[in-house]
Amino acid sequence: MTPNRFVLPEPxxxxxxxxxxxxxxxxxxxGLNLALKSNLPEDVQQSLNxxxxxxxxxxxxLSFDFVWSNGRFAAGSNQAEPDLTISASAHDFLLLARRQEDPDTLFFSRRLSMEGDTELGLLVKNTLDAIELPVFELGKLAPARVFGRIKPGSGNSQS
Structure with missing residues (x-):
């Protein structure tokens, strides 16, 4: 099997x-609260509750467990069985966040999977598709004084 350069090394x-x-x-x-909370329609909030x-x-x-409760996302316990699990590699999640890949393409190429409540999965996917979110860029997450000015593709930062 040829190693995939877009998968984190086993160690x-x-x-x-x-x-x-x-x-x-x-x-x-x-992060979800900062990016999505104010953009979720009321009917979606009720369905996620x-x-x-x-x-x-x-x-x-790594797994990140969370729940929509009291009008916000909250960290969940990995002890409870989730209603929906969405799985992919770190690189594929990054491609989704940067809007460089479509979730349907990843799903049908078996690089993204959903387990559990498929109706909930479709609700999440359709909601994210409908929300106009900025492309994920590290430099926009914090003030320039924290990360410096990050140049796309350069991998370097300057103050």
Whole structure:
């Protein structure tokens, strides 16, 4: 089997799998609140209420559990069985966030999978498709004084 250059190396995934689950889920839920909370229509909020969701980054061996409750996303416990699990590699999630790949393409090429409540999965997908979100760029997540000015494709930052 030819190694895929877009998959994290096995030792990295093994190391990341040792991290505690809750802090990552908390940070993920916080990011979702910043990016999505104000854009979710009321009917979507009602449909999401109390639903346990899991994002599983397969090559990093990381999972982020969260739930929509009391008008916001909150970190969940990985002890409970999620209503929906969405799985992909770190690279494929990055492609989705940067809007360089379509979720349907990844799904039908078996690079993105959904397990559990498929109706909920379609609701999530259609909601994200309908929301006009900016393309994910690290430099836009924090003020320039934190990360510096990040030039696309350069990999370097300057103050």
């Amino acid at each position: 990295v995934g093994k190391l990341l799998s040792l991290l505690p689950v809750y802090p990552g889920s908390f940070l993920f839920a916080t 109390g639903k346990k969701l899991r994002i599983k980054v397969t090559d990093a061996r």
